[in-house]
Amino acid sequence: MTINDxxxxxxxxxxxxxxxxxxxxxxxxxxxxxxxKQIDAKKSFFTGVDVxxxxxxxxxxxxxxxxxxxxxxxxxxxxxxxMTGNAITIEAAHTLDLKTNVANTVPTSMEPHPxxxxxxxxxxxxxxRTLRSGQRIQGEGHIILIGDVNPGAEVRATGNxxxxxxxxxxxxxxADGRDDVIxxxxxxxxxxxxxxxxxVTSPEDNKxxxxxxxxxxxxxxxxxxxxx
Amino acid sequence: MAAKIITITSGKGGVGKTTTTANVGxxxxxxxxxxxxxxxxxxxxxxxxxxxxxxRIVYDLVDVIEGRCKLRQAMIKHKQFPNLYLIPAxxxxxxxxxxxxxxxxxxxxxxxxxxxxxxxxxxxxxxxxRNAVAPSDDVLIVTNPEVSAVRDADRIIGLLEAxxxxxxxxxxxxxxxxxxxxxxxxxxEDVTDILAIKIIGIVPEDEQVVTASNSGVPVTLxxxxxxxxxxxxxxxxxxxxxxxxxxxEAQGGFLRRLSRLFGG
Numbered sequence: 001m002t003i004n005d006x007x008x009x010x011x012x013x014x015x016x017x018x019x020x021x022x023x024x025x026x027x028x029x030x031x032x033x034x035x036x037k038q039i040d041a042k043k044s045f046f047t048g049v050d051v052x053x054x055x056x057x058x059x060x061x062x063x064x065x066x067x068x069x070x071x072x073x074x075x076x077x078x079x080x081x082x083m084t085g086n087a088i089t090i091e092a093a094h095t096l097d098l099k100t101n102v103a104n105t106v107p108t109s110m111e112p113h114p115x116x117x118x119x120x121x122x123x124x125x126x127x128x129r130t131l132r133s134g135q136r137i138q139g140e141g142h143i144i145l146i147g148d149v150n151p152g153a154e155v156r157a158t159g160n161x162x163x164x165x166x167x168x169x170x171x172x173x174x175a176d177g178r179d180d181v182i183x184x185x186x187x188x189x190x191x192x193x194x195x196x197x198x199x200v201t202s203p204e205d206n207k208x209x210x211x212x213x214x215x216x217x218x219x220x221x222x223x224x225x226x227x228x
Numbered sequence: 229m230a231a232k233i234i235t236i237t238s239g240k241g242g243v244g245k246t247t248t249t250a251n252v253g254x255x256x257x258x259x260x261x262x263x264x265x266x267x268x269x270x271x272x273x274x275x276x277x278x279x280x281x282x283x284r285i286v287y288d289l290v291d292v293i294e295g296r297c298k299l300r301q302a303m304i305k306h307k308q309f310p311n312l313y314l315i316p317a318x319x320x321x322x323x324x325x326x327x328x329x330x331x332x333x334x335x336x337x338x339x340x341x342x343x344x345x346x347x348x349x350x351x352x353x354x355x356x357x358r359n360a361v362a363p364s365d366d367v368l369i370v371t372n373p374e375v376s377a378v379r380d381a382d383r384i385i386g387l388l389e390a391x392x393x394x395x396x397x398x399x400x401x402x403x404x405x406x407x408x409x410x411x412x413x414x415x416x417e418d419v420t421d422i423l424a425i426k427i428i429g430i431v432p433e434d435e436q437v438v439t440a441s442n443s444g445v446p447v448t449l450x451x452x453x454x455x456x457x458x459x460x461x462x463x464x465x466x467x468x469x470x471x472x473x474x475x476x477e478a479q480g481g482f483l484r485r486l487s488r489l490f491g492g
Contacts, residue, residue: 061390061391061392062390062391063391087386087389088389088390091386091387091389091390092390095387095390130424132382132383132385132386132389133379133380133382133383133386134382134383134386134387135386148424150382150422151375151379151382151422152379152382152383168422
């Protein structure tokens with residue numbers, strides 16, 4: 001079942017509850033108000049199901065997310081997870097102890113999917129932002145991050161990780177075991193770099209001059225080479 | 229003119245939040261600004277001690293919030309500057325006695341009658357931090373030139389951005405030029421390299437800070453103290469004055485840039 005009207009809100013039934021998606025161009029508060037109205041109007045459809053919020057790249061503050069969570073909780077709808085690629089929204093969700101997922105990994109719909117056998121790792125998310133200590137991006141597929149990954153921050157992808165900036169935090173490519181993936185960065189000095197089940201740390205070398213490098217698995221170990 | 233509300237925070241404890249709040253507050257009051265200092269560290273108050281006002285406390289912040297006194301009654305006037313007040317934290321309660329909404333309400337009540345309201349945040353990223361940040365127009369993040377303090381500052385900046393309060397401006401406290409020169413301490417440039425935010429003050433390590441804090445006379449009232457000068461400069465920058473950064477920072481940055489130029 002899919003409800004999709006001019007309110008800017010799409011509601012879909014999915015395997016573990018319902019998926020609520022907001023039109024990225026509409027203002028936040030009217031969307032929340034209109035969602036409350038829609039839920040009140042169709043109470044029987046919405047009783048006690050888990051909600052997955054699809055917020056895309058929208059930046060949602062902790063206060064805004066708290067309000068939405070309260071509105072849904074009052075109607076017996078707990079938020080189960082938040083799908084977003086926006087670091088502010090991710091941070092907000094984490095402070096509320098909500099699970100986050102990358103925006104592109106839409107949970108399986110109840111309707112059968114004909115193109116299900118399409119390679120799951122070929123989706124790609126781009127994030128234009130610096131990740132600070134304590135912030136974490138996690139996703140199915142590849143992640144391209146335009147900005148720095150600071151020490152204490154974490155990037156985790158089932159595919160490749162490309163950092164157009166300084167990589168100093170922890171990075172894990174091929175997080176579900178794929179070992180044909182790569183990590184590259186303009187300045188590669190991660191606290192810890194993982195590809196599939198392999199782990200390396202950066203050598204302590206203060207005099208190194210930053211240069212673009214690429215890390216991959218060759219002959220059963222992680223090698224880091226300069227990019228030419 | 230309505231007051232500007234500035235929160236001083238850090239994430240890590242012991243980097244100099246309270247010292248900074250006291251000194252910047254006194255420096256602002258010296259130049260005839262009307263200033264209120266608020267201690268948001270409920271349960272571990274010490275801004276009153278550093279200001280030398282501990283023995284004058286009758287009511288505190290929690291008394292105001294719970295309606296046992298008027299806001300005016302909890303404001304302690306400074307001994308030397310009649311335009312400087314302190315609102316002390318409660319010592320016998322914890323952070324949950326105050327909510328972010330309480331802080332906003334009190335600050336809005338103060339705002340029309342003051343020029344600056346400085347809020348001294350507790351360490352950490354929990355309730356106390358959120359209380360301190362809720363009413364702020366501007367945030368100053370205090371850090372030391374060490375890796376752990378910088379890491380915590382980075383986390384704080386991330387949280388501030390999530391609350392739409394970021395990124396704030398940076399104060400690097402307890403800098404030692406001799407150690408930077410030897411390469412044993414992070415330079416201001418190393419710090420901003422990671423944090424990527426604007427610096428509003430660089431405060432040198434200064435023994436007189438300890439003496440001053442213990443005696444309840446903030447170091448900025450001592451004309452000979454180097455840290456005191458740095459705090460006065462921060463106050464001037466807060467009032468919109470363009471004060472150039474002196475020696476230490478210019479030197480550190482220049483040497484590094486030079487060594488980079490030669491591929492070092």
